Amino acid sequence: MNTAVQNTAMTFQQFTQEIRAGVQGRFPEADILITPAEKNNGLTLTGLTVREEGRRVTPTIYLNEAYDSYKKGAALAELIAEVADTYRENRLEQEPEIPDFTDFQKIKDIVCCRLVNRERNRERLEKMPHRDFLDLAAIYYIPIEMGQDCSASLTMMDAHTAKWQVDAGTLFSLACANTERLFPASVRSMEKILQDLCPGSPSLHETGMHVLRNNGSGGAAAMLNEGVLQWFAGKYGDFYIFPSSVHEVILHPVKLPGLALEKEGLLDMVREINREQVPPDEVLSDNVYLYHADTGEIEILS
Numbered sequence: 600m601n602t603a604v605q606n607t608a609m610t611f612q613q614f615t616q617e618i619r620a621g622v623q624g625r626f627p628e629a630d631i632l633i634t635p636a637e638k639n640n641g642l643t644l645t646g647l648t649v650r651e652e653g654r655r656v657t658p659t660i661y662l663n664e665a666y667d668s669y670k671k672g673a674a675l676a677e678l679i680a681e682v683a684d685t686y687r688e689n690r691l692e693q694e695p696e697i698p699d700f701t702d703f704q705k706i707k708d709i710v711c712c713r714l715v716n717r718e719r720n721r722e723r724l725e726k727m728p729h730r731d732f733l734d735l736a737a738i739y740y741i742p743i744e745m746g747q748d749c750s751a752s753l754t755m756m757d758a759h760t761a762k763w764q765v766d767a768g769t770l771f772s773l774a775c776a777n778t779e780r781l782f783p784a785s786v787r788s789m790e791k792i793l794q795d796l797c798p799g800s801p802s803l804h805e806t807g808m809h810v811l812r813n814n815g816s817g818g819a820a821a822m823l824n825e826g827v828l829q830w831f832a833g834k835y836g837d838f839y840i841f842p843s844s845v846h847e848v849i850l851h852p853v854k855l856p857g858l859a860l861e862k863e864g865l866l867d868m869v870r871e872i873n874r875e876q877v878p879p880d881e882v883l884s885d886n887v888y889l890y891h892a893d894t895g896e897i898e899i900l901s
Contacts, residue, residue: 621679639880640719649686658689703763712737712774713817727756730771752816782815784824807855812847832892842883
């Protein structure tokens with residue numbers, strides 16, 4: 600039986616410095632930086648960036664998974680080559696246009712919002728403008744077109760918005776309107792999604808489950824689109840909202856079959872899926888929401 604040889608000689612810090620030195624050898628004129636990157640839900644990753652002269656925007660290559668591969672036996676030289684190749688494949692040939700995000704007049708038509716979990720991002724939210732929404736928070740970002748069907752975004756921090764001189768309510772309304780205009784929400788039945796994935800498969804029994812998302816950075820922000828929620832309620836009445844991830848939510852009418860679980864069973868199901876199937880930085884919430892068709896209000900089930 601073949602057993603993988605595990606590498607245990609280097610700590611993570613030593614590993615990152617070895618990767619840095621190896622990449623430096625391939626790009627001797629560039630500055631190679633190792634920096635921590637604060638991600639969603641309190642996750643911090645370690646990133647490597649290659650700063651070449653004349654390039655303002657450069658991809659960040661996270662080294663945490665590479666270290667896991669190293670500990671499982673991957674050769675250091677191969678990992679250095681992979682990091683260098685990843686940079687070559689993802690560096691931009693043409694610099695994107697980045698607006699002056701300190702001038703509100705220049706970004707007021709493109710500032711958008713996405714949803715994150717408020718408790719899991721409590722410390723991070725202390726440094727950025729946001730709007731509380733249920734157990735979540737709407738944060739703001741500027742979408743940046745990178746070319747070749749590639750896009751990125753710049754999350755707004757307090758340091759960016761200090762000169763905006765716009766009240767919180769106006770900012771939230773503008774960001775929601777821009778998000779709806781630039782990244783329209785879509786609602787698709789689960790059956791339609793599965794049939795698109797498996798063309799020619801037999802028609803599936805309708806479960807009533809629909810996926811709500813937009814194609815922006817954080818598609819679950821479509822949950823803020825009151826018009827879409829009212830439209831869905833007009834067809835189905837009251838419905839549950841399951842926070843599938845930061846990318847999408849699932850709508851399920853209360854009156855349609857398919858959910859035989861009690862309230863606590865619904866919460867257990869969401870929490871189990873979050874633990875076992877959703878990457879930690881993509882978890883939106885452990886709660887389930889109930890949309891009331893008669894009032895348009897969203898309730899947290901507890």
